Amino acid sequence: MQLFLEQLTNGLAVGGIYALIALGYTMVYGVLKLINFAHGDLFTIGAFFGLTLLLSLGLTSHIGPVAGIIVLVLMVMGLVALIGALLERVAYRPLRTSPRLSAVVSALGASIFFQNAIMLIYGARFRVYPHDLLPTTTVSLLGVSIPVMRIVLFGASLVMMAGLYYFVQRTKTGTAIRAAAIDQGAAKLMGIDVNRVIMYVFLIGPALGGAAGVMVGMYYGQINFTMGWVYGLKAFTAAILGGIGNIPGAMLGGLLLGVIEAMGATYISLAWKDAISFMVLILILIFRPTGLLGERVADKV
Amino acid sequence: MKKMLLIVLAGMLAVSLLVGQAHAQIRIGLMAPLTGSWASEGQAMRQIVDLLAEEVNNAGGVLGQQVQIIAEDDAGDPRTAALAAQRLSTRGIVAVIGTYGSSITEASQNIFDENRIVQVATGSTAIRLSEKGLRYFFRTSPRDDEQGLVAANTLKDMGFGTVAILHDNTTYARGLADEARALLVEGDVEIVFFDALTPGERDYSAILSQLRARNPEVVLFTGYFPEAGLLLRQRHAMGWDVPFVGGDATNNPDLVSIAGREAAEGFMFLSPPVPQDLDSPEATAFMAAYRARFNDDPASVWAVLAGDAFNVIVAAIEGSGSTEPDKIAEFLRTGLEDFQGLTGTIAFDDKGDRIGELYRVYRVDGEGRFILQP
Numbered sequence: 322m323q324l325f326l327e328q329l330t331n332g333l334a335v336g337g338i339y340a341l342i343a344l345g346y347t348m349v350y351g352v353l354k355l356i357n358f359a360h361g362d363l364f365t366i367g368a369f370f371g372l373t374l375l376l377s378l379g380l381t382s383h384i385g386p387v388a389g390i391i392v393l394v395l396m397v398m399g400l401v402a403l404i405g406a407l408l409e410r411v412a413y414r415p416l417r418t419s420p421r422l423s424a425v426v427s428a429l430g431a432s433i434f435f436q437n438a439i440m441l442i443y444g445a446r447f448r449v450y451p452h453d454l455l456p457t458t459t460v461s462l463l464g465v466s467i468p469v470m471r472i473v474l475f476g477a478s479l480v481m482m483a484g485l486y487y488f489v490q491r492t493k494t495g496t497a498i499r500a501a502a503i504d505q506g507a508a509k510l511m512g513i514d515v516n517r518v519i520m521y522v523f524l525i526g527p528a529l530g531g532a533a534g535v536m537v538g539m540y541y542g543q544i545n546f547t548m549g550w551v552y553g554l555k556a557f558t559a560a561i562l563g564g565i566g567n568i569p570g571a572m573l574g575g576l577l578l579g580v581i582e583a584m585g586a587t588y589i590s591l592a593w594k595d596a597i598s599f600m601v602l603i604l605i606l607i608f609r610p611t612g613l614l615g616e617r618v619a620d621k622v
Numbered sequence: 623m624k625k626m627l628l629i630v631l632a633g634m635l636a637v638s639l640l641v642g643q644a645h646a647q648i649r650i651g652l653m654a655p656l657t658g659s660w661a662s663e664g665q666a667m668r669q670i671v672d673l674l675a676e677e678v679n680n681a682g683g684v685l686g687q688q689v690q691i692i693a694e695d696d697a698g699d700p701r702t703a704a705l706a707a708q709r710l711s712t713r714g715i716v717a718v719i720g721t722y723g724s725s726i727t728e729a730s731q732n733i734f735d736e737n738r739i740v741q742v743a744t745g746s747t748a749i750r751l752s753e754k755g756l757r758y759f760f761r762t763s764p765r766d767d768e769q770g771l772v773a774a775n776t777l778k779d780m781g782f783g784t785v786a787i788l789h790d791n792t793t794y795a796r797g798l799a800d801e802a803r804a805l806l807v808e809g810d811v812e813i814v815f816f817d818a819l820t821p822g823e824r825d826y827s828a829i830l831s832q833l834r835a836r837n838p839e840v841v842l843f844t845g846y847f848p849e850a851g852l853l854l855r856q857r858h859a860m861g862w863d864v865p866f867v868g869g870d871a872t873n874n875p876d877l878v879s880i881a882g883r884e885a886a887e888g889f890m891f892l893s894p895p896v897p898q899d900l901d902s903p904e905a906t907a908f909m910a911a912y913r914a915r916f917n918d919d920p921a922s923v924w925a926v927l928a929g930d931a932f933n934v935i936v937a938a939i940e941g942s943g944s945t946e947p948d949k950i951a952e953f954l955r956t957g958l959e960d961f962q963g964l965t966g967t968i969a970f971d972d973k974g975d976r977i978g979e980l981y982r983v984y985r986v987d988g989e990g991r992f993i994l995q996p
Contacts, residue, residue, distance in 0.1 A: 324831060324835050331825070331827045331828040332828065334827075335825045335828075440657065444662075445657070445661030445664075446662040446921075447876045447879070449876075449880055452884075466860075466861065541824040542852075542855060542880060543848065543851060543852060543880040546661075547659045548822075548824070550822070551822045582828070583828040586829060587828065591819060591829060592791055592818035592819075595820055
């Protein structure tokens with residue numbers, strides 16, 4: 322029982338990160354029907370920007386650790402959002418009327434570009450966040466000791482996801498995003514500036530991905546230029562699991578994928594962990610082809 | 623106008639051919655992971671090989687000819703490695719250094735063998751690489767069975783009764799884990815856990831929780847340093863103080879920066895000695911040159927073994943007085959005796975494997991330094 326609970330918290334912690342990144346995939350897909358393969362690299366960029374800002378500004382020593390980390394995460398979110406918007410402007414907007422495959426190729430190209438740019442700027446070696454950044458206290462819960470920071474990070478990702486959900490459901494811009502996701506042409510006719518909506522999507526998704534990057538950097542310490550690949554793949558899987566294009570689906574998919582991985586590794590086989598996750602994904606897609614929370618969309622005739 | 627252009631171009635081509643002839647060069651290939659997840663290893667390999675090539679050239683070259691290094695990136699990936707090997711084979715090289723990672727080397731072996739190019743691998747320790755009977759394959763790195771033996775003996779000597787073995791399913795890590803397991807079981811040590819993690823991830827706490835539930839006296843991790851660093855760090859955060867022992871792929875100072883000094887302290891690993899720990903004149907001279915150029919110590923022993931590969935190739939070309947692959951291979955096999963390399967003496971057996979006991983045990987101290995154990 323203790324092992325089960327321990328693995329549940331391990332799974333949820335990883336899943337929270339997957340979910341944050343998955344939101345970026347799902348939002349872009351929802352509006353543009355495009356898989357933004359460069360999204361994992363925006364996550365990496367977030368981790369590296371976080372390190373640079375942390376080392377050059379010394380935020381935590383000026384305004385205290387808690388405020389310092391919050392400011393740091395916000396700054397990184399802003400910077401990565403700008404890069405996301407720039408990416409859309411340069412790599413995707415010129416191709417919006419081209420066949421969908423062109424945009425996919427462009428996304429892959431952007432991913433390779435980002436990866437190499439990070440390697441050339443920061444070097445190929447692993448970079449490390451300062452070790453004394455976060456407190457290492459643990460709390461005991463039902464016989465399971467959980468690091469406090471893990472709860473904080475998990476809470477932070479939940480808050481960000483809840484904020485996004487509120488934004489999309491309750492605000493005017495959010496409504497415009499949802500409208501554009503359903504039918505771009507009709508949204509245009511209703512006076513919605515679709516370009517602007519897409520820009521918002523490319524600000525919000527990357528901001529969340531960047532935040533996940535700093536959080537991973539701070540908590541796990543070690544970052545390198547290829548880290549976006551594994552996280553990107555997992556988050557993409559999570560988005561499909563939950564129903565791509567669906568925001569609560571991405572959150573659910575992320576958390577679920579983290580837990581499936583941890584449980585599969587514990588009770589079935591460690592080496593087969595990823596295979597098990599993908600098997601679950603395939604099974605779910607067989608019985609619910611649109612993912613867990615995805616709705617069946619009528620094909621346009 | 624077009625004709626003019628053609629004539630000029632033809633002229634330039636002719637001149638460049640002539641110049642090429644005038645400066646005859648011996649080309650040595652370097653296949654290394656210059657990008658990808660092991661890029662830090664590959665770039666260090668290139669730095670060292672370039673440094674040594676420059677020294678050779680400044681001293682008059684080999685057989686009176688300058689040495690030119692042709693580097694190709696294998697990205698630490700078998701598919702890219704096959705392409706890199708094919709590209710290198712068309713570029714007139716007499717021998718190739720590389721590469722890091724057994725599965726990557728394996729993808730290139732047959733291509734070099736078919737093209738009659740001598741290959742001296744540097745960080746590829748899987749046993750089967752030299753069991754195929756390839757005539758032109760050598761390696762400056764030791765084999766997993768030797769390492770497995772040292773690992774098993776070290777664990778037995780330290781008196782551990784139950785061992786957990788964790789690998790990462792790469793050719794190298796799996797091979798070493800299998801070797802060590804077989805020898806430990808023979809020695810009446812109980813293996814309470816044997817499984818693989820997925821490299822490249824950040825959170826290994828699920829694995830650590832599971833390991834702790836099996837309650838081993840020691841954990842033998844046979845994978846690479848990034849994962850080892852994270853395992854140590856997360857083990858420390860869990861408040862679990864089981865000793866960890868690693869294989870030679872954990873010999874990289876980045877291990878300590880990833881884990882943090884506190885978490886890394888006490889970690890032990892097996893490795894060929896780095897030149898910092900040797901007092902032979904070759905190692906000392908190399909360290910002086912390296913420090914003068916890069917203002918640092920070499921990051922990993924694998925990059926230094928690439929330097930050794932370059933040195934034996936040069937020695938074989940000089941010793942056999944020829945750039946014929948058959949003569950070079952023959953010389954490496956029989957002519958090279960007690961060659962003083964950067965990591966100790968080098969000689970090869972019939973299969974192309976390095977002869978002699980190379981492995982040492984290192985321990986990480988409280989300052990994060992790697993201390994050679996007596």
